[in-house]
Every structure is written in structure tokens, then in C-alpha cells.
Amino acid sequence: MLVVMSGYVFVCDSGENVPVVIESRRGARNIVLRPKTCPVKELHISKPFFVSESHAIKFLESKRKWVEKIFAAVPEKCVVHDGDEIEFLDRQVLLVWNQNAKSNKLIMNDNGRWTLFVGGTPDMFERRVRDVIKAELLKSIKEIIKSTPREFWPARIALRDTTSRWGSCSSTGTMSFSWRLAFAPVPVMRYVVMHELAHKKHMDHSPAFWHQVSELYGFGVERAKRWLNQNGASLHRYF
Numbered sequence: 583m584l585v586v587m588s589g590y591v592f593v594c595d596s597g598e599n600v601p602v603v604i605e606s607r608r609g610a611r612n613i614v615l616r617p618k619t620c621p622v623k624e625l626h627i628s629k630p631f632f633v634s635e636s637h638a639i640k641f642l643e644s645k646r647k648w649v650e651k652i653f654a655a656v657p658e659k660c661v662v663h664d665g666d667e668i669e670f671l672d673r674q675v676l677l678v679w680n681q682n683a684k685s686n687k688l689i690m691n692d693n694g695r696w697t698l699f700v701g702g703t704p705d706m707f708e709r710r711v712r713d714v715i716k717a718e719l720l721k722s723i724k725e726i727i728k729s730t731p732r733e734f735w736p737a738r739i740a741l742r743d744t745t746s747r748w749g750s751c752s753s754t755g756t757m758s759f760s761w762r763l764a765f766a767p768v769p770v771m772r773y774v775v776m777h778e779l780a781h782k783k784h785m786d787h788s789p790a791f792w793h794q795v796s797e798l799y800g801f802g803v804e805r806a807k808r809w810l811n812q813n814g815a816s817l818h819r820y821f
């Protein structure tokens with residue numbers, strides 16, 4: 583199977599841009615459209631190898647009315663269920679409820695995708711999924727921090743559900759991050775971490791501060807900032 587993020591963007595009547603992902607499958611006989619609404623809107627097209635990308639997109643456009651209807655019906659908050667595939671920390675993760683499982687288990691499959699087995703009662707499902715996402719994010723943040731010189735390390739790290747800020751750094755040395763950064767592309771999450779680490783040296787947003795951010799993050803600070811400005815609000819649609 584060949585999966586490509588096509589350059590094509592599906593523009594909804596509402597003006598919203600929906601990325602289109604095209605999968606070419608050996609043995610497939612026809613084009614299948616899968617509008618995904620959770621946790622982000624995405625259009626998946628599965629097509630046989632011999633069908634061209636432009637033909638697949640023409641097919642998509644011919645079904646525009648149907649796709650628009652599905653996207654228009656998306657609730658404000660999306661709830662996750664057994665069998666849903668969600669994306670966090672740039673991983674495609676299939677959620678599987680297994681009542682008998684003692685603990686949650688996240689495993690990588692042969693195809694590069696992941697499966698998260700969640701135990702417990704059905705009413706705890708979402709809560710447990712969220713706990714795993716938070717734990718994985720915390721691990722990633724710690725790894726990023728360890729890649730920097732010790733002088734930038736915070737005394738403590740906390741995850742919060744903030745609406746106005748993605749990260750903050752207190753004078754007592756506690757760095758806080760929004761757990762919803764797990765749904766942002768990893769480079770964007772990494773930018774937020776480096777931003778807060780840079781505040782250990784500069785508590786302002788002076789040119790010296792931004793210089794420090796660039797030094798820690800490398801190339802692409804502007805791009806990450808732009809992504810957050812344009813897409814940050816969408817991270818609150820989860821859970």
C-alpha cells in the first residue's frame with residue numbers, strides 16, 4: 583500500500599480546507615472515499631494502483647455533496663469510541679477496547695501504525711485513552727528537554743488543559759504545557775517546548791529571547807508559530 587498526502591485540498595462550502603490523503607492499494611478494484619471527521623477532518627481516498635491521482639480527485643469532486651453533508655454534521659467536540667483511529671504525536675492509533683485488559687497497552691504494528699488497547703469499563707474508555715495520550719506526550723517532552731543543555735531544564739513539568747496558552751514557565755521553575763499539544767504535529771509541539779525552555783534565560787519576548795529559541799529549535803520557528811496561529815483552536819475539538 584502506498585499512502586501519499588496529496589497536494590490537493592478539498593475546500594468545503596464553509597471555506598474550510600480539508601487535506602486529502604490518497605492510498606493506492608494493490609488488488610483494489612474501485613475508488614473508496616472515507617471522509618474522516620475525528621479527531622481532525624481529513625479525506626481519505628483509497629484507489630487501485632492503476633487509477634491516476636487526478637482521476638481519483640475527479641471522483642471525489644463528483645461526490646462533493648455527500649462529503650459536505652458528512653463534514654457539516656460533525657459535532658463540536660468529538661468523542662472517541664472503540665474502533666476509532668485517532669492521531670496523536672504524529673502516530674496513527676487504532677483504539678481497541680478490551681474489557682479484560684488489566685492495563686493500557688500501546689503497540690506499534692508492522693505497517694507503522696499503532697494500536698492502543700484499553701481496558702476497564704466502557705464509561706472509562708475515553709478517560710483512559712486521554713491518560714495514555716498525556717503519558718506519551720510527557721515522555722516526548724522529557725526526551726526533547728533532555729536533548730538540550732542542562733541549564734535549560736525545568737525543575738518540574740506539568741500538563742494542563744489551558745485554553746489561552748500552549749505553554750508557560752513559572753519563576754519557580756515549573757514548566758506547564760497543554761496536553762492538547764499531543765494532537766499538533768510533533769515539530770510544532772517541539773517548538774512550544776523550546777519556547778518555554780528559552781524563557782529560562784529570557785523571561786520576555788525580546789530579540790535575545792527569539793534568538794535563543796532559534797538556537798534551541800533550529801530552522802522553522804516561524805513555520806511552527808504560523809501553524810499554531812492557524813490551527814491551534816482545532817486542538818480543542820478533542821475530548
Ligand SMILES: [Zn+2]
Pocket residue numbers: 777781787
Ligand atoms: Zn513566551
